[in-house]
Amino acid sequence: MSSPNEKKVNSVIQKNPTALTAKAASEHHETCKECKSKSNLKLEETSNTLVADQEPFIDAKVPAKEDFTHPLDDLTEREIKISVQLIKAELGFPRRIGFCQIILNEPPKETVLDFDSGKIKGPIHRESFAIVLDHISEKTYEVMVALTPIGYEHVVSSVHIPGVQPPLLSNEYEICEDIVKNDHRVMEVLKKRGIDPDHVMVDLWIGFFSEPKDRIGAPLLFYRTDDESNGYAQPLDGIKVLVDLNKMRVLSVEELFDVPVPPHDIHSDWQKIKEYRKGLKPIHVTQPEGVSFEVEGKKLSWQNWSMRIGFNKREGLVLHTVSYSDKGKERPIIYRASIAEMVVPYGDPRHPNYVKNAFDAGEDGLGTGVHSLELGCDCLGAICYLDVVMSDGNGTPYTIKNGICIHEEDFGSLWKHKEWRNGVVGVRRSRRLVVSYFTTIANYDYGLFWYFYLDGTIKFEAKLTGIMSVSAIKSGEHPGGYGVMIAPNLYAPIHQHFFTARLDMMVDGFNNAVQEINVKQPDAHEPNPYNSAFYATKTTFHTEAEAQRPHGPSSTRCWRVVNTSKKNRNGEECSWRIVPYSSVLPYAKHNSAIMNKACHLKNTVWVTPFNPIERYPAGNYTVQKEIDDGLTKWTKANRNVYNTNVVVWHNFGITHITRTEDWPVMPMEYCGFYLKPDNFFDWNPSMDVPPQPKETGCCEIPLKSKL
Numbered sequence: 001m002s003s004p005n006e007k008k009v010n011s012v013i014q015k016n017p018t019a020l021t022a023k024a025a026s027e028h029h030e031t032c033k034e035c036k037s038k039s040n041l042k043l044e045e046t047s048n049t050l051v052a053d054q055e056p057f058i059d060a061k062v063p064a065k066e067d068f069t070h071p072l073d074d075l076t077e078r079e080i081k082i083s084v085q086l087i088k089a090e091l092g093f094p095r096r097i098g099f100c101q102i103i104l105n106e107p108p109k110e111t112v113l114d115f116d117s118g119k120i121k122g123p124i125h126r127e128s129f130a131i132v133l134d135h136i137s138e139k140t141y142e143v144m145v146a147l148t149p150i151g152y153e154h155v156v157s158s159v160h161i162p163g164v165q166p167p168l169l170s171n172e173y174e175i176c177e178d179i180v181k182n183d184h185r186v187m188e189v190l191k192k193r194g195i196d197p198d199h200v201m202v203d204l205w206i207g208f209f210s211e212p213k214d215r216i217g218a219p220l221l222f223y224r225t226d227d228e229s230n231g232y233a234q235p236l237d238g239i240k241v242l243v244d245l246n247k248m249r250v251l252s253v254e255e256l257f258d259v260p261v262p263p264h265d266i267h268s269d270w271q272k273i274k275e276y277r278k279g280l281k282p283i284h285v286t287q288p289e290g291v292s293f294e295v296e297g298k299k300l301s302w303q304n305w306s307m308r309i310g311f312n313k314r315e316g317l318v319l320h321t322v323s324y325s326d327k328g329k330e331r332p333i334i335y336r337a338s339i340a341e342m343v344v345p346y347g348d349p350r351h352p353n354y355v356k357n358a359f360d361a362g363e364d365g366l367g368t369g370v371h372s373l374e375l376g377c378d379c380l381g382a383i384c385y386l387d388v389v390m391s392d393g394n395g396t397p398y399t400i401k402n403g404i405c406i407h408e409e410d411f412g413s414l415w416k417h418k419e420w421r422n423g424v425v426g427v428r429r430s431r432r433l434v435v436s437y438f439t440t441i442a443n444y445d446y447g448l449f450w451y452f453y454l455d456g457t458i459k460f461e462a463k464l465t466g467i468m469s470v471s472a473i474k475s476g477e478h479p480g481g482y483g484v485m486i487a488p489n490l491y492a493p494i495h496q497h498f499f500t501a502r503l504d505m506m507v508d509g510f511n512n513a514v515q516e517i518n519v520k521q522p523d524a525h526e527p528n529p530y531n532s533a534f535y536a537t538k539t540t541f542h543t544e545a546e547a548q549r550p551h552g553p554s555s556t557r558c559w560r561v562v563n564t565s566k567k568n569r570n571g572e573e574c575s576w577r578i579v580p581y582s583s584v585l586p587y588a589k590h591n592s593a594i595m596n597k598a599c600h601l602k603n604t605v606w607v608t609p610f611n612p613i614e615r616y617p618a619g620n621y622t623v624q625k626e627i628d629d630g631l632t633k634w635t636k637a638n639r640n641v642y643n644t645n646v647v648v649w650h651n652f653g654i655t656h657i658t659r660t661e662d663w664p665v666m667p668m669e670y671c672g673f674y675l676k677p678d679n680f681f682d683w684n685p686s687m688d689v690p691p692q693p694k695e696t697g698c699c700e701i702p703l704k705s706k707l
């Protein structure tokens, strides 16, 4: 991807190669005849099976009702519509094009910070960034559209990106199913196995079957007894189908082995379970005086914390300008935080498991399947929801109501001490602010939660649930260590889930360094009079090569992002500590196909100097990816990472050794990491939390008398 903010254009079509400031843009558009003529473009009919029906042309001169209020506000539906219309009309693309992504081209940090500090008060220059797939020429384009001033929107640049495949289009799932179910070779295999094609469901997967010049899908087939049965429980295994998604045809069908369809199992049909356990009394969470947080536009404030909330198709939830007000002084911590990739490699070498290896962010988009959350079911208590604006494969915008949930949770005790000499007890309740969303990616579901605590702790937690991707097995056989039997003729293969957090840090400013902490015993030449000594070592990274580090649970390894010019009252350098609690490394060998694609998983932590075009750890295009890209490529330059604007990339996840109890719908499994203030404050910042009033509606339950 050539940008977010990059204006260097290797342009096929290049209209405005120069980045414009808001003022300059305004002046330019006022006088530019070309811009004025564009504002009245009449669009040609471009719809066909892949392109949405012609939308009525939006009179761009009509002021937007849903105008943005901040440079980082996500695109509005109106801005997406205008972008799509301009791209379709102006670039002369053929009839079959798909919009893989249309997001805000985030403005430079300086613009955002100047806006926040009040230095910029005038109009904000807005741009959208789209990834467009031309199915006919099989080319991928990155297109930038200027959205301001309103009425003078126009395409700024369009760049052909050779040798890549863009992320999946949401409608390619349906197209793939149609193609597969209309292929006579697939039908023959189904007929041979006695499968009624009307009961077959198809999930599109991407593997590594060809060079990036082809857009190849490797769909998996399932049998579904009826609309409420669990289709994932009846995989039609042993059938290898390859589909060309651009040419819309099945390339090949191979029956690798014949394995019976697992029998329909009532215990797998989670939708049909209607007999519920008894005895669960209601728990009501009430906040009679209202909530303690404020949401103004997309700005969220709570108990000294403040941040901006964003959302996009690839990364899902994005947090910007996270800061903490310390004794009235606003202290920045993170400029931008997101989950930039999610990869699931499978350990089972049997087809199709060895090729599954999903890139849930780079292929599907973590935000694509965002849920519309419901009060009481998803979220308990006093909830503030934010809607999410998305766009489909045709570029048609839509709004997911209640996509992001914001609320407070009681979290037990914050701190406590009993002065045993006089009996005085000090205790404070902990609570946390939760910013979260849920997303579905085919069979799996993920909750992605950011937590903020009163003591300055930040926690990210991924909650893994949904339906495991499982395989059929013949009667009398067992997958051994590669899986566990979960139902008759059905096993769940072992796999791993890897998340990558991209943390663009800003600890008391942009000049930061990163250190690694390891706890060790003294060396032989060091004093250790009682053989009991241990201490923490601190290693400062100066280059990208030094900062490629695996996890180290045996030395309590953690990392800290330091502002070397800021010290607390005790003379300690102010920093923010990254504390892993579920780090895993991949078991796949480094020369495997999956590790060729997911080479960013070779380390637990990477540090790079900030570069706006370095957004995704495995590279911008992961579909059919075969080249060295992303972190492994960028860090070959071995750039300086000391006292500069650093980005920390942290890989974490779980090795999912599957269990019977994970079936049919998996109870939440958790993984994540903490960010904790590390000498950032002068003392425990939560000492000023007031005691909880006694009259909180709590009551004591009398014990039952003895029988």
Ligand SMILES: [Cu+2]
Pocket: 464, 468, 495, 497, 656
């Ligand atoms: Cu799993």
